[in-house]
Amino acid sequence: MDSLAASDGVLRPAAPTAPPLLKVAELRRSFGAVRAVDGLDLEVEAGSITGMIGPNGCGKTTAVNCITGFDRGCSGSVELQGRSIARRQPEEIARGGVMRTFQAIRVFDGFSVLENAAMGRQCFDGLRLQHPILRTPRFRQVERETRARAEALLETVGLGAKKGELAGSLSYGQKKLLALAGILMSEPKIVILDEPVAGVNPTMVHEIAELLRRLNAAGTTFLIIEHNIEFVMALSDRVVVMDRGRRLASGTPAEIQQDERVLEAYLGGGDGGL
Amino acid sequence: MPPAMRSPKGLLLLLLAVLALAYPFASSSGYHLNVLTNALFFTVLAMSLNVIYGYAGLLSFAQVGFWGVGGYVGALTVTRLGGSVWDGMLAAGAVALLLAIAISAVSLRLSNHAFVIVSIAFTLLLQLLAQEWIDVTNGPMGIPGLPAPEIVLGPLYFAFDDRTSQYFLALAFAAATLAAIGLVLSSRVGRTLRMLKHDETLARSLGVRTTRWKVFAAGFAAVVAAMAGALYVFYLSIVDPTIFDVYYTQLMLVIVIVGGLGSFWPMIAAGFVLVVLPEVLRTSDEVRMIYYGVVLIAGVLFFPRGFAGLLAARRRRHSSGGRLGQPGSI
Amino acid sequence: MDPVFLGQLLLNGIVIGLIYGLIATGLTLQFGILHIVNFAHGEVLMVAMYAMAALLPLFGGDFFVAFAVLVVLASAVSLLAARGLLAALATGGDGGGIFEKSLLLTLGVSIVLVNGVQQLFTSNPQMATTSFGYGAFALGEIRLTYAHALASVVAVVTFGALFWFLLRTNAGRALRAVAQNREAALMIGLDPTRVARRAVAVSLVLSAVAGAVLVPIIVFQPTVGQTLLLKAFAVVVIGGMGNIGGAVAVALGLGVLESLVGGFADIVWQNAVAFVAMIAVLAMRPQGLFAAAIRKG
Numbered sequence: 001m002d003s004l005a006a007s008d009g010v011l012r013p014a015a016p017t018a019p020p021l022l023k024v025a026e027l028r029r030s031f032g033a034v035r036a037v038d039g040l041d042l043e044v045e046a047g048s049i050t051g052m053i054g055p056n057g058c059g060k061t062t063a064v065n066c067i068t069g070f071d072r073g074c075s076g077s078v079e080l081q082g083r084s085i086a087r088r089q090p091e092e093i094a095r096g097g098v099m100r101t102f103q104a105i106r107v108f109d110g111f112s113v114l115e116n117a118a119m120g121r122q123c124f125d126g127l128r129l130q131h132p133i134l135r136t137p138r139f140r141q142v143e144r145e146t147r148a149r150a151e152a153l154l155e156t157v158g159l160g161a162k163k164g165e166l167a168g169s170l171s172y173g174q175k176k177l178l179a180l181a182g183i184l185m186s187e188p189k190i191v192i193l194d195e196p197v198a199g200v201n202p203t204m205v206h207e208i209a210e211l212l213r214r215l216n217a218a219g220t221t222f223l224i225i226e227h228n229i230e231f232v233m234a235l236s237d238r239v240v241v242m243d244r245g246r247r248l249a250s251g252t253p254a255e256i257q258q259d260e261r262v263l264e265a266y267l268g269g270g271d272g273g274l
Numbered sequence: 275m276p277p278a279m280r281s282p283k284g285l286l287l288l289l290l291a292v293l294a295l296a297y298p299f300a301s302s303s304g305y306h307l308n309v310l311t312n313a314l315f316f317t318v319l320a321m322s323l324n325v326i327y328g329y330a331g332l333l334s335f336a337q338v339g340f341w342g343v344g345g346y347v348g349a350l351t352v353t354r355l356g357g358s359v360w361d362g363m364l365a366a367g368a369v370a371l372l373l374a375i376a377i378s379a380v381s382l383r384l385s386n387h388a389f390v391i392v393s394i395a396f397t398l399l400l401q402l403l404a405q406e407w408i409d410v411t412n413g414p415m416g417i418p419g420l421p422a423p424e425i426v427l428g429p430l431y432f433a434f435d436d437r438t439s440q441y442f443l444a445l446a447f448a449a450a451t452l453a454a455i456g457l458v459l460s461s462r463v464g465r466t467l468r469m470l471k472h473d474e475t476l477a478r479s480l481g482v483r484t485t486r487w488k489v490f491a492a493g494f495a496a497v498v499a500a501m502a503g504a505l506y507v508f509y510l511s512i513v514d515p516t517i518f519d520v521y522y523t524q525l526m527l528v529i530v531i532v533g534g535l536g537s538f539w540p541m542i543a544a545g546f547v548l549v550v551l552p553e554v555l556r557t558s559d560e561v562r563m564i565y566y567g568v569v570l571i572a573g574v575l576f577f578p579r580g581f582a583g584l585l586a587a588r589r590r591r592h593s594s595g596g597r598l599g600q601p602g603s604i
Numbered sequence: 605m606d607p608v609f610l611g612q613l614l615l616n617g618i619v620i621g622l623i624y625g626l627i628a629t630g631l632t633l634q635f636g637i638l639h640i641v642n643f644a645h646g647e648v649l650m651v652a653m654y655a656m657a658a659l660l661p662l663f664g665g666d667f668f669v670a671f672a673v674l675v676v677l678a679s680a681v682s683l684l685a686a687r688g689l690l691a692a693l694a695t696g697g698d699g700g701g702i703f704e705k706s707l708l709l710t711l712g713v714s715i716v717l718v719n720g721v722q723q724l725f726t727s728n729p730q731m732a733t734t735s736f737g738y739g740a741f742a743l744g745e746i747r748l749t750y751a752h753a754l755a756s757v758v759a760v761v762t763f764g765a766l767f768w769f770l771l772r773t774n775a776g777r778a779l780r781a782v783a784q785n786r787e788a789a790l791m792i793g794l795d796p797t798r799v800a801r802r803a804v805a806v807s808l809v810l811s812a813v814a815g816a817v818l819v820p821i822i823v824f825q826p827t828v829g830q831t832l833l834l835k836a837f838a839v840v841v842i843g844g845m846g847n848i849g850g851a852v853a854v855a856l857g858l859g860v861l862e863s864l865v866g867g868f869a870d871i872v873w874q875n876a877v878a879f880v881a882m883i884a885v886l887a888m889r890p891q892g893l894f895a896a897a898i899r900k901g
């Protein structure tokens with residue numbers, strides 16, 4: 001479809017109100033008396049980098065778990081390209097193109113770095129059960145592609161030299177990069193990163209920022225949760241500030257830096273990480 | 275050179291195959307052949323547990339249940355429905371597959387622990403049925419006098435009615451089954467099952483439909499156990515409720531744990547050693563069970579990765595871990 | 605219908621139900637506190653029966669003295685065993701979590717004990733003679749043997765003590781706190797290992813008590829524990845894993861039901877009752893039973 005539209009030379013005006021790629025409304029999740037997410041609204045435009053900041057415990061990770069289906073106790077609406085994905089199983093949401101990393105980083109320690117990257121694509125290459133089992137020509141073709149893409153992506157995130165090592169032997173920051181490479185394998189519509197640079201050394205923070213910028217320029221949409229304000233402000237097209245389970249403010253980084261409520265929340269909130 | 279002979283592993287395999295094929299001609303002891311035949315059956319049975327527990331990480335006490343279901347369905351197909359032994363095996367596999375899908379789909383919706391509980395309940399219920407549903411199972415007496423498997427191909431006729439031919443039949447069955455399992459587990463299907471075991475949440479975040487894969491593992495393991503059970507009862511020529519004995523569960527667990535959960539060749543080796551060794555030591559049944567019990571406890575406590583784990587540790591010391599990045603291992 | 609026969613069946617059922625209850629509460633307590641299943645729980649009972657049979661002649665068949673000695677011995681052994689089990693559960697590699705590990709370890713222990721006892725005492729049925737022999741109370745035409753009466757009294761007193769312990773003592777409250785919320789219990793300064801050790805020890809003693817009171821009632825073999833454990837297991841699943849009150853209620857219900865089924869229907873159905881009920885519950889109300897205790901993952 002896309003290629004046909006492009007080749008027939010007719011310019012089509014963009015739909016006047018193109019829906020955001022990801023639209024979250026009235027998202028709620030409580031743990032007993034704690035209202036971790038309390039009516040959150042959030043939009044992520046296609047092609048953007050959207051940053052999300054907020055003090056510790058304000059519900060950012062919980063919101064991500066709700067959006068990606070890992071938390072089954074949430075209410076509210078979550079739409080991807082105008083279609084509801086709320087209450088779907090996490091694997092189905094991932095298959096729909098919403099990929100996330102975990103704040104407490106997860107990789108498959110006992111597998112090689114290359115295998116970890118390849119695992120990010122195995123559910124997206126359209127092979128049915130018999131292909132890998134019988135090692136069909138189609139399987140071998142796909143495997144070559146996967147391998148090439150994994151090597152290229154590992155090279156991109158700076159892990160090219162480590163591809164043969166066990167993922168468990170990587171440093172904390174390297175694991176974060178590996179997890180990122182893994183989810184990029186499937187060309188997701190949106191990538192949600194939960195604190196991609198927390199605990200990562202400053203040089204690497206800079207490298208990750210560069211990497212994300214490049215990937216975004218190549219078309220990947222990001223929602224980035226981070227406490228590192230500089231990192232978020234430098235990188236994001238839009239920033240959402242979360243406080244006590246809801247959206248406190250949103251706007252361009254410049255707007256956010258001027259916003260009084262934000263300053264107040266952070267200064268008043270004490271351990272906001274600013 | 276054929277590929278099998280290019281590596282030391284291939285050469286070893288070839289040697290084993292020659293030994294296995296030549297053994298009956300070298301030894302005339304029916305007792306020894308019986309032990310080896312048992313080792314073949316029990317190794318396949320243990321491998322079925324390895325698929326679901328060692329790979330997918332789901333501890334199942336249902337494997338002995340499927341093994342017994344296979345035995346009864348196989349026997350009944352022949353005695354009641356007039357099918358051949360091969361029909362009996364197919365029916366055993368089919369029934370086991372349906373049962374496995376039913377119990378795993380229901381219990382896995384709750385949790386992996388619920389699956390374990392249900393797998394215990396399942397086996398208990400089957401044992402009870404075998405004992406009490408006398409109209410069908412003939413109760414504690416069992417169904418004796420099962421016929422020997424036979425091949426009829428036009429004018430060609432062959433019956434597996436002596437120790438030697440039954441040994442070869444078991445060997446062919448074990449080789450084919452283990453090869454099929456090996457083919458599946460060494461492909462990325464095996465890797466997917468291991469992903470479930472290591473980090474189910476991460477696997478789901480990468481799009482893996484974990485429940486479906488668990489049901490797949492349960493079904494696959496059940497079919498293997500049931501077909502092995504079906505063939506085994508024709509080897510014994512009787513099926514009775516002792517086919518559900520905890521002895522088989524114990525044996526399977528010991529083999530899988532000593533060999534190494536999720537390993538392949540080490541587990542097969544463990545299967546042979548653990549079946550043959552007590553025979554060499556000529557212990558009583560009770561003492562053998564005590565051995566197995568002690569080995570199980572010691573294995574869980576001190577060698578949770580089994581023989582395969584020791585091998586891997588050795589290999590890592592000797593080659594600094596580069597092996598895992600070998601071509602084709604993505 | 606003969607009211608005497610019915611009364612007799614009900615009474616027998618209650619006695620058996622109380623004994624199931626003694627075994628099942630221990631099993632469910634261990635699950636509730638530790639999230640483990642103890643396959644060797646029935647072997648504790650079996651060993652207690654053999655020990656009781658060995659003690660009785662030493663005291664001239666006086667049940668009460670032998671029982672007192674057994675309880676003291678069982679308490680000491682149970683404390684050690686609990687310590688050992690917890691240490692074992694904490695040893696070794698990842699192995700898929702404490703739940704799986706407990707199943708494998710206790711299965712090993714169970715098999716060693718059953719076959720060990722078989723090796724020592726053969727699998728011949730054992731019987732013990734006690735001072736009160738075959739005497740019985742007569743309630744009209746309904747008979748209650750002294751042995752059955754004693755078992756019931758011991759069971760009721762034991763449950764009373766157990767509930768008093770759980771509801772009224774600090775140690776019991778700590779136990780319930782850990783069962784309900786491990787993290788919270790940690791935060792208020794409870795030591796979960798100590799609490800768990802106590803819970804396991806108490807459970808094992810309960811099983812040993814059940815074995816002791818069964819000695820004058822039934823003929824037994826090394827596999828006696830396995831048969832009874834399966835019933836207790838069904839009781840625990842039906843009652844909700846980790847739910848002590850549920851276990852006692854279901855155990856009583858099962859005892860009575862089995863007794864009635866045995867009296868009015870084909871005897872084979874007697875053993876099937878527990879499993880049919882368990883399967884029915886698993887099929888129809890698994891959420892209701894599991895939701896409280898078994899957590900995802």
Ligand SMILES: Nc1ncnc2c1ncn2[C@@H]1O[C@H](COP(=O)(O)OP(=O)(O)OP(=O)(O)O)[C@@H](O)[C@H]1O
Pocket residue numbers: 031034036054055056057058059060061062063103
């Ligand atoms: N599983 C849970 N059970 C109970 N409370 C929880 C659970 N998960 C989160 N919470 C609570 O919900 C609130 C939000 O937690 P969440 O992890 O979403 O915050 P966050 O914004 O990601 O914080 P951080 O910046 O520290 O990562 C906190 O008060 C936390 O204690």
Ligand SMILES: [Mg+2]
Pocket residue numbers: 060061062103
């Ligand atoms: Mg967080």
